[in-house]
Amino acid sequence: MPINYYIFLAVALFCIGVAGVLTRRNAIIIFMCIELMLNAVNLLLVAFSKMHHLALQATNPNAGIDGQLFVFFIMVVAAAEVSVGLAIIAMMYRNTHSVDVNFLNRLKH
Amino acid sequence: MNTTQLLFWFLSIVALFSAIMVVVSKNPVHSVLWLIIVFFTISGHYILLNAQFLAIVNLIVYAGAIMVLFLFVIMLMNLNADTEPQKNKWLKIAGVIGGGALLLVLVAALKDADLKNQIAQTGQGEIGLIHNLGIALFNDYVIPFEISSVLFLSAMVGAVVIGKKE
Amino acid sequence: MSNLVYLVPLFPLIGFLINGLLRKSLSKSLTGIIGSGVILASFVVSLLIFFEVRKEGFTPVIVNLFDFIHVGNLSIPFAFQVDQLSVVFLLIITGVGFLIHVYSTAYMHEEEGQHFARYFSYLNLFVFSMLLLVLGANYIIMFIGWEGVGLCSYLLIGYWFKNIDYGNAAKKAFIMNRIGDLGFLIAVFWMVSQFGSVSFSQVFAKAPNTSTAVLTGITLLLFVGATGKSAQIPLYTWLPDAMAGPTPVSALIHAATMVTAGIYMIARSNILYSLSPVTQTVVAITGLATAALAATIAIKQNDIKKVLAYSTVSQLGYMFLGLGVGAYTGAVFHVMTHAFFKALLFLGAGSVIHAIHNEQDIRKMGGLKKYLPVTHITFLLACFAIAGIPPFSGFFSKDEILAAAYEKNHIYYIVGVAVALLTAFYMFRLYAMTFQGKFRGTTEQEHHLHESPSAITIPLIILAILSVIAGFVGIPEVFMKDSHALGNFLAPVFAGSVSVKPIDTTADTQLELTLMAISVAVAAIGMIYAWARFSKKPELGEAHGFGKILANKWYVDELYDTIIVRPLNGLAKFLNNVVEKSIIDWMVNGVGKAVQYGSRQIRLLQSGQVGGYVLLMVISIVILFIVELFLKKG
Numbered sequence: 001m002p003i004n005y006y007i008f009l010a011v012a013l014f015c016i017g018v019a020g021v022l023t024r025r026n027a028i029i030i031f032m033c034i035e036l037m038l039n040a041v042n043l044l045l046v047a048f049s050k051m052h053h054l055a056l057q058a059t060n061p062n063a064g065i066d067g068q069l070f071v072f073f074i075m076v077v078a079a080a081e082v083s084v085g086l087a088i089i090a091m092m093y094r095n096t097h098s099v100d101v102n103f104l105n106r107l108k109h
Numbered sequence: 110m111n112t113t114q115l116l117f118w119f120l121s122i123v124a125l126f127s128a129i130m131v132v133v134s135k136n137p138v139h140s141v142l143w144l145i146i147v148f149f150t151i152s153g154h155y156i157l158l159n160a161q162f163l164a165i166v167n168l169i170v171y172a173g174a175i176m177v178l179f180l181f182v183i184m185l186m187n188l189n190a191d192t193e194p195q196k197n198k199w200l201k202i203a204g205v206i207g208g209g210a211l212l213l214v215l216v217a218a219l220k221d222a223d224l225k226n227q228i229a230q231t232g233q234g235e236i237g238l239i240h241n242l243g244i245a246l247f248n249d250y251v252i253p254f255e256i257s258s259v260l261f262l263s264a265m266v267g268a269v270v271i272g273k274k275e
Numbered sequence: 276m277s278n279l280v281y282l283v284p285l286f287p288l289i290g291f292l293i294n295g296l297l298r299k300s301l302s303k304s305l306t307g308i309i310g311s312g313v314i315l316a317s318f319v320v321s322l323l324i325f326f327e328v329r330k331e332g333f334t335p336v337i338v339n340l341f342d343f344i345h346v347g348n349l350s351i352p353f354a355f356q357v358d359q360l361s362v363v364f365l366l367i368i369t370g371v372g373f374l375i376h377v378y379s380t381a382y383m384h385e386e387e388g389q390h391f392a393r394y395f396s397y398l399n400l401f402v403f404s405m406l407l408l409v410l411g412a413n414y415i416i417m418f419i420g421w422e423g424v425g426l427c428s429y430l431l432i433g434y435w436f437k438n439i440d441y442g443n444a445a446k447k448a449f450i451m452n453r454i455g456d457l458g459f460l461i462a463v464f465w466m467v468s469q470f471g472s473v474s475f476s477q478v479f480a481k482a483p484n485t486s487t488a489v490l491t492g493i494t495l496l497l498f499v500g501a502t503g504k505s506a507q508i509p510l511y512t513w514l515p516d517a518m519a520g521p522t523p524v525s526a527l528i529h530a531a532t533m534v535t536a537g538i539y540m541i542a543r544s545n546i547l548y549s550l551s552p553v554t555q556t557v558v559a560i561t562g563l564a565t566a567a568l569a570a571t572i573a574i575k576q577n578d579i580k581k582v583l584a585y586s587t588v589s590q591l592g593y594m595f596l597g598l599g600v601g602a603y604t605g606a607v608f609h610v611m612t613h614a615f616f617k618a619l620l621f622l623g624a625g626s627v628i629h630a631i632h633n634e635q636d637i638r639k640m641g642g643l644k645k646y647l648p649v650t651h652i653t654f655l656l657a658c659f660a661i662a663g664i665p666p667f668s669g670f671f672s673k674d675e676i677l678a679a680a681y682e683k684n685h686i687y688y689i690v691g692v693a694v695a696l697l698t699a700f701y702m703f704r705l706y707a708m709t710f711q712g713k714f715r716g717t718t719e720q721e722h723h724l725h726e727s728p729s730a731i732t733i734p735l736i737i738l739a740i741l742s743v744i745a746g747f748v749g750i751p752e753v754f755m756k757d758s759h760a761l762g763n764f765l766a767p768v769f770a771g772s773v774s775v776k777p778i779d780t781t782a783d784t785q786l787e788l789t790l791m792a793i794s795v796a797v798a799a800i801g802m803i804y805a806w807a808r809f810s811k812k813p814e815l816g817e818a819h820g821f822g823k824i825l826a827n828k829w830y831v832d833e834l835y836d837t838i839i840v841r842p843l844n845g846l847a848k849f850l851n852n853v854v855e856k857s858i859i860d861w862m863v864n865g866v867g868k869a870v871q872y873g874s875r876q877i878r879l880l881q882s883g884q885v886g887g888y889v890l891l892m893v894i895s896i897v898i899l900f901i902v903e904l905f906l907k908k909g
Contacts, residue, residue, distance in 0.1 A: 001117055003227045007219055009121050013128055013147075015212035020132035022204025022890050028137055028183060032144050035175065036128055039151050042167075050158050050229040053236050065236045065245045068160055072246070075170050076257045080264035082175050086182050087271040093186050094274075101885045200886065207893045214897050218904045 006047035013040035027089050027099040031082070038078050042071045113231050116157055124150040137188045141179050148172040158229060160237035278338050280355050282320050283365060284406040286313040290399035298392030306388075307380035310395030314376050314402060318369035321362065328362045329764070337412050337476070344415070348471060356412035356475060360768040363607065363761075364409040364539055367614050371531045372402050374734035378622055379523040381730035382629060394434060398527070401427035405532050409539055413474040414463050417540065421459065421504065424533045425452040431528065432520040444516040451513040455503015462496035469493070479546045479771060487551060494547050494554040498561075501537030506588050507565045507595060512832050514588055518580040522625030525580060530587055530617035535610045538591070541598045542607055542768075549601065549772035559599025559683070563690055566592025568829065570697035574704065575825040577814075578635050579624045582705045586661065587617060589698065593676055596687065602679035603769045604762045608749045609676060611761075612668035615745055616660040619738035623654040626727045626735065627709060631720050637705060638815050642714040646724035649732045651710050653739040658706045660742040662699035663798045668746035674791055675751060681790055688790070692797050699801030707809035715813070751787070 013036060020033030049067025056063035089099060096103050127150065130143040148171045155164035235241055246254060290313035294306055301309075327333070335358035344351040355361075376398065383394055404423025411417040426449070433445030466473055469489055470481050482490065501507070506514040517529055528534070541548060541558070548555055566589045573585035590613050597606035628635055630647055644651040660669040673695065680687035714721055726732065749761045817826075824830070880891075 001114070001229050001231055003229050004220075005117070005121075006229055008216065009124070011212060011215045011219070012125060015208045015215070016125070016128040016132060018211055018893055019205050019208030022207050022886065022893060023132065023201045025886065026137060026188070028179065028188070029131075029140055032131060032140060032179065035171070036131060036144065036147060039148065039167075039171070042163075043151055043154055046155060046158055046160050046163060047229045049236065050160075050231070051227050054228055062236060062241065062245060065241060068163055068237060068242060069246060069250055071160075071163055072166065072242075073253060073257065075166060076260065079170055079175060080260050082178060083264050083268045084271065086178060087268040090182060090185070091271055099186065099188065200890070203890060204886075207890055207897070210897045211893060211900075214900045214904075218900060 003047060003051050006044060010040045010044035010047070013037075013043070025100050025102060027092065027101050028086075030101065031085055031089070035078065035082070038074060042074055045071050045074075113157065116153070117231075120150045120153045120157070124154075137183050138180070141176055141183065144179075145172050145176050148176070155237075157231050158237065159231070159233060162237060162239040162242050278336070279320065280324060280336075280338050280357050280410065281340060283317045283324075283369070284403050284410065286316045286320075287399040287403040287406065289313060291396045291403060293396075294392045294399060295396035298389045298396065301388075301392055303384065303388060303391050304380075306392045306395050307376075310399055311373060311376035311380065313399060314369055314373040317402070317406070318366070318373050321365040321369050324357060325362050325366060328357065328359055333359075335767075349467060351413055351415050351473060353416060354412035354474075355410040355416075357410070358768060359765050360539075360542060360607070361409050363611065363765070364535075365406065367611055368402065368405050368409065368532050371614050371618050371738070372527060374737055375523050375527045375531075375618065375622070378526075378625070378731055378734045379521075381728050382523055382625055383521060394431075394521070397427055397430045397434070398524070401431065401528065401533075405536070408536055412476075413472075414466065414478075415473055417543075418456075418459065418463065421500070421536060421540075422456065424528070424536060425449060425456070425504070428452070428517070428528055428533055431524040432517045434520055434524065438519075441519040444513075444519040448513040448517050451510045452503045455500045455510055458496040458499025458503075460500075462493045462500070465489070465493050465496065475543065479544075482546050482550060485550075487553075490547055491551040491553050494544070494551045495557065497540065497544060497547075498554060498558055501540055501595075502561065505534045505537030505591050505595070507537075507561050507592065508568065511565060511569070511588050512828075512835065515581050515584040515828070518578070518584050522580065522621055522628060525584070526618045526621035526625070529584065530621050531614035534587065534591055535594075535614070538594045538598065538606055538610050541595075542603050545603050545769050546771035548598070555599050555601065557599075559596050559680075559687060562592040562595025562597075562599055563687060563694075564592070565589070566596065566694045567690060567697075570694045570701065571825055572828050573701040574697060575822050576701075577638055577826075579627065579637050579640075579705065579709065580621070580635060582637075582701060583617070583620050583624060586620075586698065586702065589694065590617065590661070593673065593691070593694070596680055596691065597676035600676075600679045600683040600687065601772065602676055603772060604749075604759070604765050605672065605675035605679055607765060608761055609672035612660065612672045612742070612745050615738055616657040616667075616669060616742040619653060619657040619735060619742055620661070622731070622735055622738065623650050623657065626650040626731050627654075629727055629731070630724050631716060632723065634716065634720070637708040638813065639716045640709045640714070641712045641716075641813060642710070643724070644710040646714075647710075647726050649726055649735060653735040654710065655706060656739045657742055658702045658802075661702055662802050663695055663794060664802070665795060666743075666746060668742050668744070670795070671746035671749045671751070674794060675749065677794055678751075678787060678790055692794050695794055696797045696801045699798040700805045703802045703805035704809045704814075707806050708813045711806070711810035712813055715815075 017033045017037035017040065020036065021030050024030055024033070045067045049064040051064070052067070053064035093099055124147055127143045127146040131140050131147065134140040134143060148167060152164040152167045152172075155161075155167060290309055293309055294301065298306075335356060337354050337356050339352045339354045341353050342350070343353040376395070379394065379398065383391055386394065401424060404420045404427055406420070408417050408420025408424060411420060429445045429449040432448055433442045435441050463473055466478060469485065470478050472478060503510040514529055514534070518525055520528075548558070569585045569588035569592065573582050573589065576582045576585060590609070594606045594609050594613070597603070597609060626647065627640065627643060627650060630643070630650075631640065634640070656667070660667040663670045663673045665671075677688055677691050677695075680691050714724075749759050751759060817823075880887075
């Protein structure tokens with residue numbers, strides 16, 4: 001597949017994620033949209049890795065493997081981040097009995 | 110069109126539709142479910158690109174663990190559609206426009222990129238196989254690998270500490 | 276000796292510093308000795324320089340002290356010029372100045388210690404500035420002295436600063452001086468641009484080759500400065516008000532020295548004036564008009580010092596008339612004789628005021644000749660001198676000016692003689708009402724009337740002697756050949772003017788004697804009439820009718836107030852209220868308000884809403900992308 005298609009798909013998914021972050025007020029939904037953005041990036045990275053593999057296959061049989069390894073690490077980080085983030089949201093809910101991010105403006109006081 | 114292309118288009122459309130539904134759904138539980146479908150389609154894309162290991166890992170980690178966690182938290186807080194707080198209409202429009210603008214800018218930037226005609230190899234390629242990934246991971250990237258275990262440790266400790274009741 | 280000329284101004288400067296800085300610790304007698312002693316030292320040095328200048332074949336000596344201003348091609352050294360003109364003025368300033376300092380030690384003895392010392396330090400500073408003025412070898416050094424005497428005039432007129440009227444008189448003097456100084460400065464700038472130098476030697480050398488229009492402009496502007504300093508029309512109204520200062524100050528500054536600065540300046544620049552006939556006419560007419568105006572005012576004044584003040588203005592008018600018709604020697608001669616008799620008149624008036632305990636109204640005096648014999652005789656001699664009665668000094672100098680005026684224009688002569696009549700009239704009115712008749716003051720005052728101490732009377736006697744014999748240095752040619760010693764002495768200074776406009780020496784002897792006889796007769800008539808009338812029937816009441824206009828000084832002060840002072844005040848108020856408050860303050864405060872408004876608006880960004888922050892972030896990224904990827908390429 002021409003790489004363009006993957007690029008546009010990933011960009012579209014990413015922008016939908018951005019729109020979701022900006023539009024929703026529920027903290028959990030916002031978090032999920034962030035995950036969506038991460039996945040879009042993962043997809044693109046894998047596509048690029050295959051592109052490089054195709055281009056440089058002759059010289060280096062392992063060309064392009066870095067992309068997929070990086071995706072692996074992104075997943076690792078995403079997992080860790082989700083666990084901590086949800087803990088924070090749970091804590092926020094315990095304090096304010098709501099998951100509305102607008103209530104976070106109490107930080108201003 | 111051959112199978113590959115067909116599959117690509119099908120998976121892409123489902124992915125995009127599901128992503129939009131994630132953002133638009135009123136009920137948080139529905140959003141989670143749509144997100145799981147997005148993950149399935151993305152895994153489908155990975156398989157298409159012959160990144161087998163990643164496809165499986167994506168399913169296990171994301172759809173299996175992370176989304177389940179999300180569901181637990183949503184159930185815990187007893188969120189459903191009517192308790193969903195609504196944003197100011199103008200801000201919603203601003204958000205959509207913001208996202209849309211980003212999309213336009215990126216597309217415009219990339220449409221004339223030189224790598225237009227490069228091909229992402231589908232269906233073949235040794236590098237997606239677990240055997241090769243494993244070798245590369247434990248030879249060249251062993252240090253990040255070890256450190257990621259430390260990262261997990263700190264995340265666990267952090268989650269426990271934050272989530273503790275007083 | 277002439278290269279030690281810097282000692283002459285240095286001594287008074289030292290006196291100023293010592294008396295000024297140590298004024299709280301010095302005793303009064305020590306202050307008086309230091310103050311007068313330094314002037315005596317300057318006088319001795321001036322005398323030695325005079326003997327050197329008198330020798331045959333003396334050429335002007337320029338003593339360079341240091342480089343004062345050096346900019347590009349313009350070089351103005353701090354230099355003194357020693358020649359016949361400056362040495363004559365040196366002798367007058369230091370000689371009469373010394374006598375007045377001695378007089379002041381007795382006159383001011385009622386002042387408290389530090390104020391006494393302040394007086395003497397100011398007086399010394401004044402003499403220093405005046406010496407700089409006459410010794411300067413270029414217009415800038417002259418201007419330093421010019422400004423300095425203006426400043427000291429202000430300090431000394433407002434000496435009794437606790438009285439607000441005196442302070443106002445001092446301010447008036449200083450401000451009117453300043454207006455004249457503007458003319459002087461513009462002339463100096465013009466000279467710099469025209470001649471590239473302000474040194475006398477260079478300017479006078481280049482003057483004959485310059486266009487008449489330029490020279491007329493420069494000389495007119497210099498004359499504007501002279502009208503301010505020497506109290507001519509239109510800048511003369513400060514001098515009568517300046518009588519608020521102590522009487523010795525009036526004697527020194529406003530009779531003998533500062534007011535003659537203008538005369539000196541024009542005499543020094545004689546070549547420039549001889550090359551500008553238009554300016555000379557202006558000078559002559561202004562001098563004549565001032566002389567006439569002041570004389571008419573003097574005949575109706577009742578304050579002893581005010582009469583003398585207007586008399587000074589009138590006599591200065593005579594001197595300018597002399598300068599205007601080209602009689603430079605005559606004008607300088609009159610400066611010298613006027614210094615003697617006017618200082619004597621003022622010091623005598625001070626002696627009278629001292630005796631009657633600060634009464635200055637002549638309607639409350641009278642019959643003082645038996646109580647103050649020395650003062651009476653010296654005052655009378657001075658009155659003869661100023662009226663122009665031969666063989667007193669005033670006759671010779673005034674006559675020389677009148678003769679030259681007749682040569683130029685008969686009308687000048689006629690008006691001049693009329694003014695001489697008025698002069699004799701008001702002087703002897705003053706004399707008669709003060710010393711003749713019966714004493715009209717209180718019996719209390721009468722018991723305390725006594726002659727002043729010798730520190731006062733001895734300077735009076737010395738000045739009286741000078742007033743009598745000083746005329747003989749300037750005996751006119753008509754009586755004997757080559758007899759005008761002063762004229763011969765000053766001839767080299769005025770040689771340039773003479774070469775431009777040769778003086779007609781073939782004057783008719785008969786004509787000259789006739790003119791002299793007329794002026795003497797006129798003066799005698801005025802004198803005898805006034806003496807007789809005012810001894811018997813002193814003018815005690817208030818003036819009325821035309822006399823009222825004269826007594827109110829032709830309402831000139833009121834005219835200036837309406838035309839100049841009030842509009843200026845109005846303009847200043849307008850500028851303050853409108854421009855300053857509304858516009859400038861508005862702008863400055865507006866900047867502050869704008870910053871406050873802006874920061875208030877920007878503060879709204881920090882709402883604490885996370886969503887808002889993320890939105891901003893996304894929008895900024897979009898903008899960055901646009902700029903980076905699309906705008907930078909093009």
